[in-house]
Amino acid sequence: MTPAAxxxxxxQAVVGFIISLAVCWLLLRVLPRYGLRQTAYEDAPExxxxxTGTPTMGGLAILAAIAFSTLFVHDERVQALVVLxxxxxxxxxxxxxxxIRSGTNAGLRARTKFLATALVAAIFMRMTPSxxxxxxxxxxxxxxxxxxxxxxxxxxxxxxxxxVNLTDGLDGLVAGAIVPPLYVLWGLALVExxxxxxxxxxxxxxxGGTLGFLAYNRHPARIFMGDTGSLSLGALLAGAAILDGxxxxxxxxxGLFVAEALSVMLQVTYFRITGGRRIFLMSPLHxxxxxxxxxxxxxxxYFWLASLLCSVVGWVIGNL
Numbered sequence: 001m002t003p004a005a006x007x008x009x010x011x012q013a014v015v016g017f018i019i020s021l022a023v024c025w026l027l028l029r030v031l032p033r034y035g036l037r038q039t040a041y042e043d044a045p046e047x048x049x050x051x052t053g054t055p056t057m058g059g060l061a062i063l064a065a066i067a068f069s070t071l072f073v074h075d076e077r078v079q080a081l082v083v084l085x086x087x088x089x090x091x092x093x094x095x096x097x098x099x100i101r102s103g104t105n106a107g108l109r110a111r112t113k114f115l116a117t118a119l120v121a122a123i124f125m126r127m128t129p130s131x132x133x134x135x136x137x138x139x140x141x142x143x144x145x146x147x148x149x150x151x152x153x154x155x156x157x158x159x160x161x162x163x164v165n166l167t168d169g170l171d172g173l174v175a176g177a178i179v180p181p182l183y184v185l186w187g188l189a190l191v192e193x194x195x196x197x198x199x200x201x202x203x204x205x206x207x208g209g210t211l212g213f214l215a216y217n218r219h220p221a222r223i224f225m226g227d228t229g230s231l232s233l234g235a236l237l238a239g240a241a242i243l244d245g246x247x248x249x250x251x252x253x254x255g256l257f258v259a260e261a262l263s264v265m266l267q268v269t270y271f272r273i274t275g276g277r278r279i280f281l282m283s284p285l286h287x288x289x290x291x292x293x294x295x296x297x298x299x300x301x302y303f304w305l306a307s308l309l310c311s312v313v314g315w316v317i318g319n320l
Contacts, residue, residue: 009186009204016065016208023061024216028223031055036096038224039103054221057096058213059229063089065209066236069202077199080127081239085202087120088161088235092227099227107227114158117231121157124239125150133245137320142248149247156247157238163257164234165227166264166284167303170296171219173286175210176304178233180311181253182207185240188318203240206233219297246318253314256307260284 031037038056063086070082095107108116132149135142144152168174186203210233216222225233234257241250251258267283281291289299 008190008201009207012069012201012204013208013211016069016205017212018208019065019068019205020061020209020212021215023064024058024213024223027058027061028055028216031057031223036100038226039099051221051224054224056100056224056226057093057228058217058223059089059092059225059227059232061213062206062209062225062229063232065205065212066202066232069205073198073201075198076127076129077243078202080124081199081202081236081243083127084120084124084157084235084239085232087123088117089228089232091116091120092165092229092231095231096226096228114162117161117235118154118158120235121154121161121238124157125153125242128153128243131245135248136245137318140320141245152247153242156242156250157235159261160238160241160250160254160257161231161234163254163261164237165230167257167260167286168225168227168230169284170286170290170300170303171221172214172217173300173303174225174230174233175214175217176300177256177307178237179207179210180308181237181250181314182210182240184249184253184311184315184318185237185244185246187315188246189240189244191319199240199243203236206236219300249314249318252317253311255310255313256303259306260286263288 032055036055036057037052038054039052066085070078091108091113095113097107099107130146132143132146133141134144134149134152164174164178167177182203186200186207189198189200213225213229217225237254238250241247261284263280263283263285267278267280270277270279280288282288286299286303289302290296294302
């Protein structure tokens with residue numbers, strides 16, 4: 001990449017960071033007035049019960065940075081990505097509101113969330129310029145029929161959105177873990193010669209916005225992103241991978257989120273098959289390590305490093 005490309009990322013990230021910091025500052029003064037506070041999940045580790053009462057929906061700060069970025073981009077791929085991100089954010093916002101009003105952290109039913117995000121994913125795929133590429137590196141390109149690209153895209157978005165959502169269980173975990181894979185997709189797009197005014201601009205602002213939010217979300221968190229933030233970040237990651245023709249690479253750079261989702265699937269399946277036995281002390285995976293005795297900050301740091309490692313591997317593969 002050229003120095004100009006890094007300059008673009010720098011100003012995008014800095015502006016996004018400042019916007020997110022400002023919006024977080026405002027949210028911390030507005031959200032408590034309306035009782036928009038998190039209720040800890042009753043089955044979470046005991047140490048999490050102290051988190052009850054922390055303001056939530058902080059993902060609005062990241063969305064503010066992304067919304068501002070749309071002033072600098074105008075093509076149809078950007079429009080599709082905006083629909084995907086804010087469509088999933090709306091689902092998350094509704095889920096957060098229901099959970100807050102119920103006082104039990106129980107929002108939309110899982111099936112409803114899956115179907116709603118799948119619908120938004122389908123709209124995004126239909127809005128996206130026709131493609132059949134699911135992976136390319138250098139001169140190598142892996143193509144599939146359009147109908148299969150469409151189906152795989154819907155599955156990729158839905159899976160990624162909910163995998164990121166499942167990972168959002170520790171202070172700063174998702175905010176820190178999502179930045180490396182987003183950077184990889186931004187970087188691969190610029191290496192491939194895409195214009196700085198294209199969809200990577202949204203990713204650049206999102207990286208800065210996420211880091212700004214992390215300043216308030218790091219342990220001990222002063223604000224949570226809620227499903228408003230986690231669903232939209234998962235949508236951004238998957239959408240960017242699809243627009244970059246890197247759908248398969250998403251499995252690698254998002255390896256941490258894949259592991260978290262698989263831990264839940266394995267736990268539930270094994271529990272049902274064995275009549276109550278468990279593989280992990282608790283799922284998702286980050287809770288297993290907490291119950292094994294690791295401090296929350298340590299688990300978060302290790303998971304950040306795991307995401308960084310997955311992203312480095314993905315970067316190498318994507319540049320072969």
